[in-house]
Amino acid sequence: MENFDQKQENEKPWLNALEGLHRTYYPLGWNKQNSYTIFSPGIDRFLIIDNYDLWMVYETGKVLSSKVSNIVYVLDKDTPNMNNQNCLNFSTLHKKKESGYGGPMIMSHRQSTSMSKIPADMVLEVGWPIDFSSEERKQVLLKLQEYALFSLRTIYAITLAVNFKNFFPEKEYLDLFFHNEYPKDFKIRHDTTSAENGMIISVKKILYESDSVGSALLSIKNLWLTHSQDDPSGTRQLFYHLLGIHQPEELKAFGPPGFIKDRNNQTTWVV
């Protein structure tokens, strides 16, 4: 192993943040829009597209895998102008050359979401998928696309809300850095709520198991209702704000962030 402590600055690639293979995974760095996609080999079309965050898209692929197997592609090459209004008309020409496990080929594809980068000049507009040509089937596919977009927005919302507001992140730290190095009976919290697995995991599980946007929203509301009554962090409020909808009235009644209700039903500061 080379001794990198002794090397010159120009021999340490990590000191040059603007160069390196990693930048090809982030096409926004060269102003390419809409470069993160979820592709369904079964439908043989791009299901949704996102402009901002590869990892949010990957998490969305995972929760969506209970409904449709998928691949997250990074479009790091010049590709046709796709968006969420037209991407169901676009497919790929390169499946034959992606024979590895997790790829789009039927016999090697997996139900669990895989990630891949797209080769150049291999995305093409082929029209609406033949399996969904009837009006009834068309609506089924559009429902799936809406659920995927809803899941993506929800994952953005819960991830940002928890990570920006969580002042009790012990579970993550202990799992990462203290495995088998603390008493098993420690009471450890994921976040500021009382959810056993924390809100991020709990919300993703709801997305994985729900049948529709409506039932998912209801389950998420019930989750907050059960586990966030005494949460002063503002996580819940930020979550709904990021999701773009109002908090349900029952949740709003818990009061604003920083406050809880005392025995006389008055709001007081938490400290």
Added chain:
Amino acid sequence: MLSKDSVLYLSGITYNHYQQDFWNSLYDGAGSGGKFVLDLGKLYKPQRFVSRSGVWSMPWPQKIPPGFEMPNYDSKFTKSFGEISDQRAREIADLINQQNQNFVVMYSGGFDSTVIMAALIKNLTTNELKNISVCANGHSMIENPMFWKQFIWGKFKIYDSAQYKYDDLIDLGLRPITADEGDCIFGTGSFLELQQNYEYYLTQISTTKSKEHLSTLKSKMTSPDVHYSEYKDLIITHWSIPSSPTLGNSWYDKFEKNIKTSDVPIHSLHDYYWWILFNIKWVSCSIRISVFLNDRLDYGNVINNWAVNWFGNKEYQQWSMVNNNNKEKIISGPTTYKMAARKYIFDLDKNEWYYNFKLKLGSLGPNVMYHQDVENLPNRLTPNARFGLDSNYNLLSIDDADVQEYIQYHMSQYERDW
């Protein structure tokens, strides 16, 4: 010991890392037919064809193991897929009630093994279901998560398929139920792969006229109105490899001879690919788990007395022969493949997502074989070294001198007869 006249039940030309040097070493000395099957083995991995109907030759003498013959075609057969599945479950119930047999379903979460679970859950009593276990792994859960949560977890004893092969399960007194013939009943992953890569294959066709003709036919691959021969150039391209430019043509001629000498109607392109599995790959699908996921050496006993091939009974096969091009096997593409199975499962689980979007996945490679522990086996008995079975159910290893001599001899003698 194999002699030149020995007859085989199963043989595989398998270009895996263990066997490929041996197969490559045969090429120059092979006859024209031998070169064809060696090339085909590079495309169709592994190539374990045994014909059940029509004319089809292999380099060595082969015959169908008893019990795996194709039933006669009966155009008047009318039982539905659901009726046959319900009846199949009742047959299992009878074996439980009359002989107290115990079964374990080899469950992947895919359509075929989910049909088995659905049939058993629909038709067996709570008491009868106590004799049913499930052999699965993490991917089985991920492949059909809601079915796992709703119908399997907490309701059946689970065995880990990464740890329990057929021999382990049989040692526990459990008869494995496999759905491995499901693809043969419905069609083939090869067809879906061709459909999925249609535009790619068109780019490989040099004749503009043919390309234009084929581009008008993409939506008609499952149509009874278009004969498979309309797709001849596409089929030839699909069955070609760069190192053997004539392979596709040779395949087309050989398989067409088989189709024309069989009495089962083959019409659409989907029929064509279905027939590959239903006819020449059926035996392999039926017994491959018994041969490759099983370290007991009494293969005849395992195949004939222990393993239960769920889709292997006469009625499923008859259903398969009379339900081409009527939207029971496939409507148009991958998310409408195995429609009869989708409907049967939906009738129980009401899972619209699985019904509408589930894609057929290959199960054997990553789900089963990949997990096999082979550390305690001598090299010649590891699955990667296995060549097949002779007609006395003896395991044939590619490492054995008599097997190598047998293969070499027949490869050198085998000339094209089509």
